Amino acid sequence: MSSIDFPLEFPHEKPSEFSFSETLYSWVATVDHKRLGLMYITTGLLFFVIAGIMASVMRLQLAFPNQHVVQPETFNRLFTMHGTTMVFLVGMPFVAGFSNYLVPLMIGARDMAFPRLNAFGFWVFLFGGLILYFSYFGANGLSGAGSAPDVGWFAYSPLTERAFSRGASTDYWAIGIFVAGIGTIASAINVIATAVTMRCPGMTLSRMPLFVWMMVVVSWLILLAIPPLSACQIMLMIDRYLGGHFFDTQAGGSAVLWQHFFWIFGHPEVYILIFPGWASVSETIPVFSRKPMFGRSAMVGASVAIGFISMSVWAHHMFAVGMTSMANTFFAASTMLIAVPTGIKIFNWTATMWGGKLHMTTSMMFACAFLLQFLVAGLTGIMLGVAPFDWQLTDSYFVVAHFHYTLVGAMLFAVFSGIYYWYPKATGRMLNETLGKIHFWFLCIGFNVTFLPMHWLGFLGMPRRIYTYAPGRGWDDLNLIASIGVIVQAIGILAFVWNVVRSAKWGKPAGDDPWDAWTLEWATSSPPPEYNFEKVPVVRSSRPLWDLKHPQDPDWKYE
Amino acid sequence: MIQPVAFLQAAASPLVEHRVADMFKPLATPAHTVFDLSLLVMGITAGIFVVVGGLIIYAIIRFRHKEGGDPDEPPQIYGSNQIEVAWTVIPILIVFALIGVTARVVAGVQDQAEPPGAIHATVIGHQWWWEFRYPDYGIVTANELHVPITTGPGEHPTFLKLESRDVIHSFWVPQLAGKTDVIPNRENTMWLDPREPGIYFGNCAEYCGTQHANMLLRVVAQTPSDFADWVAQQKQRAAVPTDPQLKQAQRTFDRLSCIACHAVRGTPAFGVVGPDLTHLMSRQTIGAGVMENTPANLRAWIDNPQAIKPGCEMPDMKLSDQQLDQVVAYIETLK
Amino acid sequence: MTSTVLPEAPTEVQQKWKLPDRGVVGIISLIITESALFTIFVVAYLFYIGKSINGPYPKDVLHYPILATICLLSSSGTIIFAEHALKHGLIGRFKLWLGATILLGAIFLVYTGSEWRELIFEKHLTIATNVFGTTFYSLVGLHASHVLVGLTFLSLVMIVTLLGFPIQTQFRRVLFLSWYWHFVDAVWIIVFSVVYVIGR
Numbered sequence A: 001m002s003s004i005d006f007p008l009e010f011p012h013e014k015p016s017e018f019s020f021s022e023t024l025y026s027w028v029a030t031v032d033h034k035r036l037g038l039m040y041i042t043t044g045l046l047f048f049v050i051a052g053i054m055a056s057v058m059r060l061q062l063a064f065p066n067q068h069v070v071q072p073e074t075f076n077r078l079f080t081m082h083g084t085t086m087v088f089l090v091g092m093p094f095v096a097g098f099s100n101y102l103v104p105l106m107i108g109a110r111d112m113a114f115p116r117l118n119a120f121g122f123w124v125f126l127f128g129g130l131i132l133y134f135s136y137f138g139a140n141g142l143s144g145a146g147s148a149p150d151v152g153w154f155a156y157s158p159l160t161e162r163a164f165s166r167g168a169s170t171d172y173w174a175i176g177i178f179v180a181g182i183g184t185i186a187s188a189i190n191v192i193a194t195a196v197t198m199r200c201p202g203m204t205l206s207r208m209p210l211f212v213w214m215m216v217v218v219s220w221l222i223l224l225a226i227p228p229l230s231a232c233q234i235m236l237m238i239d240r241y242l243g244g245h246f247f248d249t250q251a252g253g254s255a256v257l258w259q260h261f262f263w264i265f266g267h268p269e270v271y272i273l274i275f276p277g278w279a280s281v282s283e284t285i286p287v288f289s290r291k292p293m294f295g296r297s298a299m300v301g302a303s304v305a306i307g308f309i310s311m312s313v314w315a316h317h318m319f320a321v322g323m324t325s326m327a328n329t330f331f332a333a334s335t336m337l338i339a340v341p342t343g344i345k346i347f348n349w350t351a352t353m354w355g356g357k358l359h360m361t362t363s364m365m366f367a368c369a370f371l372l373q374f375l376v377a378g379l380t381g382i383m384l385g386v387a388p389f390d391w392q393l394t395d396s397y398f399v400v401a402h403f404h405y406t407l408v409g410a411m412l413f414a415v416f417s418g419i420y421y422w423y424p425k426a427t428g429r430m431l432n433e434t435l436g437k438i439h440f441w442f443l444c445i446g447f448n449v450t451f452l453p454m455h456w457l458g459f460l461g462m463p464r465r466i467y468t469y470a471p472g473r474g475w476d477d478l479n480l481i482a483s484i485g486v487i488v489q490a491i492g493i494l495a496f497v498w499n500v501v502r503s504a505k506w507g508k509p510a511g512d513d514p515w516d517a518w519t520l521e522w523a524t525s526s527p528p529p530e531y532n533f534e535k536v537p538v539v540r541s542s543r544p545l546w547d548l549k550h551p552q553d554p555d556w557k558y559e
Numbered sequence B: 001m002i003q004p005v006a007f008l009q010a011a012a013s014p015l016v017e018h019r020v021a022d023m024f025k026p027l028a029t030p031a032h033t034v035f036d037l038s039l040l041v042m043g044i045t046a047g048i049f050v051v052v053g054g055l056i057i058y059a060i061i062r063f064r065h066k067e068g069g070d071p072d073e074p075p076q077i078y079g080s081n082q083i084e085v086a087w088t089v090i091p092i093l094i095v096f097a098l099i100g101v102t103a104r105v106v107a108g109v110q111d112q113a114e115p116p117g118a119i120h121a122t123v124i125g126h127q128w129w130w131e132f133r134y135p136d137y138g139i140v141t142a143n144e145l146h147v148p149i150t151t152g153p154g155e156h157p158t159f160l161k162l163e164s165r166d167v168i169h170s171f172w173v174p175q176l177a178g179k180t181d182v183i184p185n186r187e188n189t190m191w192l193d194p195r196e197p198g199i200y201f202g203n204c205a206e207y208c209g210t211q212h213a214n215m216l217l218r219v220v221a222q223t224p225s226d227f228a229d230w231v232a233q234q235k236q237r238a239a240v241p242t243d244p245q246l247k248q249a250q251r252t253f254d255r256l257s258c259i260a261c262h263a264v265r266g267t268p269a270f271g272v273v274g275p276d277l278t279h280l281m282s283r284q285t286i287g288a289g290v291m292e293n294t295p296a297n298l299r300a301w302i303d304n305p306q307a308i309k310p311g312c313e314m315p316d317m318k319l320s321d322q323q324l325d326q327v328v329a330y331i332e333t334l335k
Numbered sequence C: 001m002t003s004t005v006l007p008e009a010p011t012e013v014q015q016k017w018k019l020p021d022r023g024v025v026g027i028i029s030l031i032i033t034e035s036a037l038f039t040i041f042v043v044a045y046l047f048y049i050g051k052s053i054n055g056p057y058p059k060d061v062l063h064y065p066i067l068a069t070i071c072l073l074s075s076s077g078t079i080i081f082a083e084h085a086l087k088h089g090l091i092g093r094f095k096l097w098l099g100a101t102i103l104l105g106a107i108f109l110v111y112t113g114s115e116w117r118e119l120i121f122e123k124h125l126t127i128a129t130n131v132f133g134t135t136f137y138s139l140v141g142l143h144a145s146h147v148l149v150g151l152t153f154l155s156l157v158m159i160v161t162l163l164g165f166p167i168q169t170q171f172r173r174v175l176f177l178s179w180y181w182h183f184v185d186a187v188w189i190i191v192f193s194v195v196y197v198i199g200r
Ligand code: HEA
Pocket: A270, A271, A273, A274, A316, A317, A318, A335, A336, A338, A339, A340, A342, A343, A344, A346, A374, A375, A377, A378, A379, A380, A381, A382, A384, A385, A386, A390, A393, A394, A395, A399, A402, A403, A406, A407, A411, B048, B052, B090, B091, B092, B094, B095
């Protein structure tokens, strides 16, 4: 089918005809959703390596008690920049990147609803990220308190007020993330408009791929969750530059208000981060199990339910601030209720594998590890959700363990599953499976060696965000083990980086449909032409390509 | 008190140090209540993990496609409403059970009424040390909170009022209670009732700036009579030195700007920026736990605290050797 | 793997297949996200009512901005007339009603400006005075900045129309702009109730 008799040539199919500057220009000026998607994901991966190296330095400092690898301030900047980068400059571009690349392809559209808004969103996002990193050079404010921000990724007031954070570093945090947020919102509006208004004929909402459904839910969450963060940052800037008192506790301001506003953003945010992961495995698990998604409509319902419930649980990050027992109980209850729709998802993925024929590609291995690690992450989340238990666990390494299981063990693993699955589509070449297995095993083992011990560190009373600790408090061995795990992880990541770079040139040609898959993106060439589909497709079920490949037994008979 | 013999023994032997702050070895009611709840919660989650994780692993192993196996697609199954209902309803039941016990424990710990005879202390968080005030006794001390142990139910627990002078801190001694944040412009409360005499280690548990890591905390739980002795001793003003050299040393101290930040009750020093030094030598550590309170350490601290706790709010005072000798000599009299 | 040939959608199917206008979805999304932003500022205002530790307090310095409110709310009406005129191709009337809308919006802004001038220079309430000042100027200012953005776009439409651009071809966009304007008005009702009614 890939024989396209269209008179245009595209630069990345025939790069030799274009000079370097022309190629560069064509990428910078592009409004093509696929290129923007790839740019988002590449940016995210670059930032991931940077923030991962920061984490490695932190683990080096914490490997032994009383280490002097870095200064205290430097350590504080490292975890702030690590957390901020991972959340805003790694997780968020994955959301935007995956949805940009795949949503139009999966719904049989030729572009996004607002292509130029899309390009605007990317560049604004990148600019925000650069502002944040410019703090390393630019934030040596008059009083010399500068360099990168050191207030933690949730920047609790009043530590961020002028009195306690001099110089300009906190301003770089607030403005950089504010600007990046505008880009994120632009991209979310675009995804919603695209999925709602540009589906190809026959693709009713009930036939829309789960991936697209989840991306719509995540965009909805972005619309509602990012503005509270922006509001926080505006208020902080008013405090810092105009002498306002929103969070100025000396003048009647409230320190807890920031926490409420931040977590009204922050909790939906963590679901925003996991959604692209969920969306990816909702495609890869069925394809590699050779079965349709079990309980599709239940999956959609669960996603939407999570979208709503996740907006009413924010104060579970604040069980220790001294809320009333009523409030604590309410937020504990709503938090635990999320286990129900999330459980539905886990069960449906498992049921999809049940009775299937699992093809253990690298992509599928990441998806399987995701399932188990997300189960652990979710169950530790429940432990945190039990308010009294959280009084002990909050701000300890147990929380660090919980959220790395969600963010690395679940989100990142699922994203890798997606990358191994769609890389052939985006580049026309397969990723190397041997390198892929190396990547998988090293990352999986390294990850668990790093983060499993952290649960016990939490039980033994180790608080988070400490740059050093004294020997003899029961933390020495576990910290050393955790640090060793990082080396193993880094080998895995190196294998991945090499795989991606190498396969772009020397990978096995993929063909249009290497996985024998069922959604529309596999019906066009790899990489797809700029206009995606030569003909406007029409679909009759949620697995249009299954219908074509199995005319005797099509899906639409059952839906 | 009740058993004089046991009390004598306790007084004779030094207090046990609970350096490893294991939250699963609780030694006070709030921590114990949470511990009981946590066992239940961990039991349930472990059970779920075993069942669900087992199913996932079973599926991965059992349904693997064998190389060269039957190339046909497996039966296409789209779902089942009964099954969906089952795995919706069962988690809902579990969650409701969890909510029920959570609600009970929250109310039990948080809404605990203050019994008569409770000890009162005010905890004031500073960057990066703790100030403890006992309003009923007029005592001010730092970094080591002394409380009496509880031998019977409801017997003199300590009720803490938590305030902060600057940013948010969090009071956490895992073996005694969960943490409660120490927030400026807001008054929080919590309570503890240690069962056994001992020294319980804890930390500031909310990131509060550069030296958050070295904002350590100790709770010294004593038998009621030891506690009473301690109170009596702390109530006294600083001893006035009689030795002429020490007198000279005190004059040096009083002329330095130390007194702008530190208080020594009974002398011209009444600063409130730093820890009260009136009975410094009765404390085990200096600098909120960064080091043991030994003469050498004390000297090193006063010489240059920035070398020991970089970024802390006490500046390098650049004392001459002679001044340093005198100041240290004087401070060592503050028993 | 074998490539699959995708069936082309027959023309009648393509024509029958109707989905919502993407502009509609876009503008509704924008309004939702803006509402979330305002909600936080409104909540902050409500939270800080009566928490100022020094004066001036709202009851001392605020009076109802009746005229400004009437102007802004009626501009929602005039823009509907403008929209109707445009729909029926009556460019003259469209210009008239659009001009009226711009004028009413501008009066509102001028009023806000003079209110702020009075508060700052005569009543000595600035954004740094107390939490009332901080929340007041942020919330009212956030709203005013939205009025300003709306006015800018309305003026742009006005200018291109006066320059002879066939604005009726852009009816959709004008319609979306009017929705945004209604939204700004609706927010004012909330700001008004919170700041001038509840907060006093
Ligand atoms: C991808 C991100 C992600 C995800 C998906 C989650 C998911 C969950 N999280 Fe987590 N969380 C974070 C990222 C995430 N979290 C981050 C980053 C922080 C720290 C921020 C910071 O402080 O820096 C945090 C912190 C955090 C806290 C605050 C801790 C503290 O600081 O004191 C709490 C407390 O309740 C919590 C709870 C939960 C719960 C209940 C879930 C639930 O969604 C989990 C639901 C899933 C399951 C339960 C498993 C599957 C279900 C079944 C098999 C059904 C049967 C189960 C039952 C009946 C129980 N999380």
